[in-house]
Amino acid sequence: xxxxxxxxxxxxxxxxxxxxxxxxxxxxxxxxxxxxxxxxxxxxxxxxxxxxxxxxxxxxxxxxxxxxxxxxxxxxxxxxxxxxxxxxxxxxxxxxxxxxxxxxxxxxxxxxxxxxxxxxxxxxxxxxxxxxxxxxxxxxxxxxxxxxxxxxxxxxxxxxxxxxxxxxxxxxxxxxxxxxxxxxxxxxxxxxxxxxxxxxxxxxxxxxxxxxxxxxxxxxxxxxxxxxxxxxxxxxxxxxxxxxxxxxxxxxxxxxxxxxxxxxxxxxxxxxxxxxxxxxxxxxxxxxxxxxxxxxxxxxxxxxxxxxxxxxxxxxxxxxxxxxxx
Amino acid sequence: xxxxxxxxxxxxxxxxxxxxxxxxxxxxxxxxxxxxxxxxxxxxxxxxxxxxxxxxxxxxxxxxxxxxxxxxxxxxxxxxxxxxxxxxxxxxxxxxxxxxxxxxxxxxxxxxxxxxxxxxxxxxxxxxxxxxxxxxxxxxxxxxxxxxxxxxxxxxxxxxxxxxxxxxxxxxxxxxxxxxxxxxxxxxxxxxxxxxxxxxxxxxxxxxxxxxxxxxxxxxxxxxxxxxxx
Numbered sequence: 001x002x003x004x005x006x007x008x009x010x011x012x013x014x015x016x017x018x019x020x021x022x023x024x025x026x027x028x029x030x031x032x033x034x035x036x037x038x039x040x041x042x043x044x045x046x047x048x049x050x051x052x053x054x055x056x057x058x059x060x061x062x063x064x065x066x067x068x069x070x071x072x073x074x075x076x077x078x079x080x081x082x083x084x085x086x087x088x089x090x091x092x093x094x095x096x097x098x099x100x101x102x103x104x105x106x107x108x109x110x111x112x113x114x115x116x117x118x119x120x121x122x123x124x125x126x127x128x129x130x131x132x133x134x135x136x137x138x139x140x141x142x143x144x145x146x147x148x149x150x151x152x153x154x155x156x157x158x159x160x161x162x163x164x165x166x167x168x169x170x171x172x173x174x175x176x177x178x179x180x181x182x183x184x185x186x187x188x189x190x191x192x193x194x195x196x197x198x199x200x201x202x203x204x205x206x207x208x209x210x211x212x213x214x215x216x217x218x219x220x221x222x223x224x225x226x227x228x229x230x231x232x233x234x235x236x237x238x239x240x241x242x243x244x245x246x247x248x249x250x251x252x253x254x255x256x257x258x259x260x261x262x263x264x265x266x267x268x269x270x271x272x273x274x275x276x277x278x279x280x281x282x283x284x285x286x287x288x289x290x291x292x293x294x295x296x297x298x299x300x301x302x303x304x305x306x307x308x309x310x311x312x313x314x315x316x317x318x319x320x321x322x323x324x325x326x
Numbered sequence: 327x328x329x330x331x332x333x334x335x336x337x338x339x340x341x342x343x344x345x346x347x348x349x350x351x352x353x354x355x356x357x358x359x360x361x362x363x364x365x366x367x368x369x370x371x372x373x374x375x376x377x378x379x380x381x382x383x384x385x386x387x388x389x390x391x392x393x394x395x396x397x398x399x400x401x402x403x404x405x406x407x408x409x410x411x412x413x414x415x416x417x418x419x420x421x422x423x424x425x426x427x428x429x430x431x432x433x434x435x436x437x438x439x440x441x442x443x444x445x446x447x448x449x450x451x452x453x454x455x456x457x458x459x460x461x462x463x464x465x466x467x468x469x470x471x472x473x474x475x476x477x478x479x480x481x482x483x484x485x486x487x488x489x490x491x492x493x494x495x496x497x498x499x500x501x502x503x504x505x506x507x508x509x510x511x512x513x514x515x516x517x518x519x520x521x522x523x524x525x526x527x528x529x530x531x532x533x534x535x536x537x538x539x540x541x542x543x544x545x546x547x548x549x550x551x552x553x554x555x556x
Contacts, residue, residue, distance in 0.1 A: 048556075051402070052402075052407065053556050055553075071407075072406075072407030072409050072410050075405035075406065075407045076405045079403065079404065079405055080405075082403065085400070085403055086399040086400065088340065088396045088397045088400055089396055090340050090342075090396060091342065091343075093341070093342065095340070103336050103339065103400075106332045107329070107332060107406060108404075108405075150404075
């Protein structure tokens with residue numbers, strides 16, 4: 001399938017920093033992709049460039065086969081709600097929730113007013129309320145309503161649920177999945193609530209300091225690392241020949257994170273060695289990938305770079321630098 | 327074109343700013359001058375020129391700046407492109423200028439017929455520039471209102487793109503152009519001939535020149551629009 005979003009060699013430099021550093025990435029159409037990474041990793045900049053709000057310093061961006069900064073018609077097939085999304089702000093009568101929805105409905109041919117109304121009800125968002133008077137969470141909810149009801153071919157949310165309570169967040173996941181099932185589209189979602197959103201994401205792309213450090217199917221990532229703990233000697237024996245991302249030793253006990261999927265035979269071996277195995281959650285893996293392992297230096301960048309390209313084809317990924325080899 | 331109209335409608339969601347406020351301010355302005363005129367002349371041969379109609383033109387410049395400043399981020403979220411947004415906002419400016427210009431010229435006719443509202447007041451009539459037949463007044467008002475809106479839009483865009491520093495550079499650049507122009511005119515002792523030139527071309531000629539200036543401002547604004555980010 002041709003990718004809905006395709007960027008190549010994308011770089012965005014600001015005066016004192018490089019927000020995006022030579023990014024090459026394809027996002028498949030009709031998929032939900034999570035864009036993950038720490039604050040300042042470049043997630044918002046990437047989405048702004050994809051949506052034509054910002055210009056790249058170098059590189060190529062193509063969305064649905066066209067250029068977002070040249071093609072105004074293309075933009076009508078996209079919606080991008082930012083975390084800090086600003087709405088028109090003026091005095092009486094004020095720009096209301098209903099004004100925002102009405103405006104959005106003019107620009108999206110597939111706008112679903114019924115969906116918007118039911119989402120409003122679900123989130124308890126009063127249509128007659130002036131947007132600037134909404135709480136943080138309610139403003140986020142409005143962004144979600146617009147983003148979903150627009151039914152745009154490319155739908156992008158940047159940290160869409162700042163200030164939303166867990167119930168409302170769950171509602172967002174459920175409604176997004178339900179609507180996606182009926183009307184598949186390309187969804188790109190940046191979030192810090194990784195484990196919460198994990199069930200939603202088919203793929204994850206992790207950015208760190210402007211580079212893609214992981215780009216893989218969520219299922220592949222999920223089984224790709226295991227925490228092994230027990231007696232230090234046993235852990236060392238088990239980890240021999242494997243890539244170890246991180247290890248901590250307290251007295252004679254050691255806990256290590258071992259990369260790569262485990263086979264049944266490995267599990268049996270762990271049992272005999274009296275080791276405790278625990279699969280890392282998506283969030284923990286992303287934390288490793290996104291530079292939590294602060295090894296830095298030349299070896300610190302070698303690992304991630306490897307993981308980018310082949311990750312799509314190959315199974316296990318090695319997102320983090322090799323820190324300790326047993 | 328369709329999207330341009332939608333963008334204009336999007337702006338008009340702020341009905342108060344674009345309709346009630348300009349006429350409210352102008353109406354209040356007018357009432358004060360009418361009272362002053364009535365107190366001064368009582369409708370006899372006195373002529374009271376006010377020039378206070380300038381308020382609505384200044385208002386248009388502010389409206390132009392706000393049209394960019396307040397609404398652009400949400401428009402971009404909704405996939406409205408730079409070109410559509412600029413064209414739609416221009417359409418709004420031209421539409422408002424046409425309607426309001428006509429209203430101003432009609433009010434000038436009423437002012438003339440009623441002997442300055444029975445008080446010798448020249449509020450909607452301004453010597454030289456807005457003193458012709460109604461259709462010329464209309465054209466002049468239309469051009470100047472549009473020009474002011476475009477000028478304001480450009481300010482809003484420069485601020486969005488380059489922030490306060492950009493704004494300072496923008497204003498400084500304009501002052502520089504004016505100062506250089508004035509210096510050249512002064513050194514050539516050209517002021518009297520410039521005065522003669524404006525007397526000769528009259529309101530119609532001046533309107534034409536202002537229309538050219540309006541187009542220049544619109545073009546400059548568009549060049550900035552193409553680089554604007556949110």
